[in-house]
Amino acid sequence: MLHFQLVSTKGVKFDDDAYEVLIPTKAGTIALFEDHMPLISAGAPGTISIRKKLGDSDGSMEHFAVSGGVIQVDGKSAKFLSDEVTTSEEVNEQEAEAALARAKELVKNASGQVALHEAKQMLHHSSAQLNVAKFKKRHHR
Amino acid sequence: MAQTQILNRRIRSIKNAKQITKAMEVVAASRMRRVQTAVGYSRTYAEMAASIIRRVAPSEEAKHHPYFKKVSDPKRLYIIFTSDRGLAGAFNSNIISTATRSFVEDMASGKSPSVVVFGRKGARFFAKLEDIDLIGNYEDVADSPEANVFGSVLETIDSGLASGQFNTVNLIYTEFVSTLNQRIRNDQLLPISLSEQESTQLKIVFEFEPSMEEVLEEAIRLYFESQLIGARTESAASEYAMRMIAMGNANRNAGDIIDGLTLELNATRQAAITQEIAEITGGASAIAG
Numbered sequence: 001m002l003h004f005q006l007v008s009t010k011g012v013k014f015d016d017d018a019y020e021v022l023i024p025t026k027a028g029t030i031a032l033f034e035d036h037m038p039l040i041s042a043g044a045p046g047t048i049s050i051r052k053k054l055g056d057s058d059g060s061m062e063h064f065a066v067s068g069g070v071i072q073v074d075g076k077s078a079k080f081l082s083d084e085v086t087t088s089e090e091v092n093e094q095e096a097e098a099a100l101a102r103a104k105e106l107v108k109n110a111s112g113q114v115a116l117h118e119a120k121q122m123l124h125h126s127s128a129q130l131n132v133a134k135f136k137k138r139h140h141r
Numbered sequence: 142m143a144q145t146q147i148l149n150r151r152i153r154s155i156k157n158a159k160q161i162t163k164a165m166e167v168v169a170a171s172r173m174r175r176v177q178t179a180v181g182y183s184r185t186y187a188e189m190a191a192s193i194i195r196r197v198a199p200s201e202e203a204k205h206h207p208y209f210k211k212v213s214d215p216k217r218l219y220i221i222f223t224s225d226r227g228l229a230g231a232f233n234s235n236i237i238s239t240a241t242r243s244f245v246e247d248m249a250s251g252k253s254p255s256v257v258v259f260g261r262k263g264a265r266f267f268a269k270l271e272d273i274d275l276i277g278n279y280e281d282v283a284d285s286p287e288a289n290v291f292g293s294v295l296e297t298i299d300s301g302l303a304s305g306q307f308n309t310v311n312l313i314y315t316e317f318v319s320t321l322n323q324r325i326r327n328d329q330l331l332p333i334s335l336s337e338q339e340s341t342q343l344k345i346v347f348e349f350e351p352s353m354e355e356v357l358e359e360a361i362r363l364y365f366e367s368q369l370i371g372a373r374t375e376s377a378a379s380e381y382a383m384r385m386i387a388m389g390n391a392n393r394n395a396g397d398i399i400d401g402l403t404l405e406l407n408a409t410r411q412a413a414i415t416q417e418i419a420e421i422t423g424g425a426s427a428i429a430g
Contacts, residue, residue: 009186009285026350026355039347039350040193041351042350042351042358070356
């Protein structure tokens with residue numbers, strides 16, 4: 001088992017053993033299992049998915065939306081540090097959709113490189129939140 | 142009789158003030174408790190960000206990065222955290238006196254410091270100071286802010302470093318030790334320097350993806366944000382703690398004054414009664430005589 005910690009500015013959001021963790025990084029999504037090589041990677045905005053035990057179905061995975069960050073893996077444990085983490089309990093689909101629309105608007109009207117970059121980050125983050133919200137809906141069905 | 146009326150009026154107005162201080166004490170206490178949990182979170186976050194920085198700091202890329210380069214002739218930018226509101230004891234004056242002491246040291250070596258200030262109280266004070274360069278002030282920042290609040294500060298740091306306006310960044314804030322104890326911190330944020338001992342202990346060789354530069358950029362951003370969020374939440378918790386204590390003291394003082402005035406009121410009322418009785422008995426004995 002891999003000990004996985006997900007830490008945001010608003011506290012530790014996940015701190016438990018997991019069988020498999022899917023992490024969005026700037027080099028693409030990676031899957032972490034026990035005894036992964038020591039790695040430090042820049043995270044990308046997206047969805048973290050955690051499979052707690054071997055044989056758990058995809059439907060029972062736990063999901064978090066993150067806004068980027070840094071992942072540090074050293075074999076037995078992994079830590080993901082992100083300034084913004086949204087759990088599936090914290091989002092609902094309508095709000096996430098509204099946020100996504102706002103972010104799209106920002107990207108369209110962005111003035112300058114920095115603003116555009118910020119707006120794109122926000123766009124990625126809100127689409128990740130929407131994904132997490134949809135996962136939750138499926139889960140409750 | 143006129144005297145007792147005046148005393149009554151004074152007692153009433155002090156009772157009002159006492160109620161206000163009581164209310165402010167209770168509000169500050171409840172806010173402090175809420176911010177205290179946020180302080181705990183921000184400390185965990187800052188510790189983890191620092192541990193990641195320690196892993197990337199020994200690399201070649203980091204040694205050549207402007208944020209890590211040691212400077213021999215520091216030109217400083219101060220990021221100072223004060224409060225928006227007053228009535229918090231010595232909270233703001235402590236911060237301001239620490240800051241001005243540092244300014245004086247800098248000016249003695251012929252350099253004028255740059256300042257970014259958080260909080261209305263500090264902004265008012267530093268706007269009046271000459272010989273410093275106030276390059277930013279922020280008001281109404283949340284007690285436990287989101288990371289993106291500090292985006293513009295990071296940009297200010299970046300552009301100032303690039304233009305050579307300053308090469309060292311200090312963070313002045315109040316650390317929350319306990320309800321009764323708060324400490325002023327004047328920490329160096331830039332260049333990032335972590336003690337040698339900590340960085341040589343690590344033996345595991347890490348792989349960096351997608352590249353060292355990108356990891357470094359992200360790690361530095363997280364590190365700065367964690368430090369700034371930490372400073373803001375610690376300041377907020379200290380502010381509420383100090384306001385709670387200050388208002389508690391004010392409340393007790395008001396109680397003492399009311400006690401004193403009540404004694405005085407009773408004495409003057411009794412004096413008036415005694416006087417009246419003396420007049421009546423005097424009159425009666427005059428008629429009888």
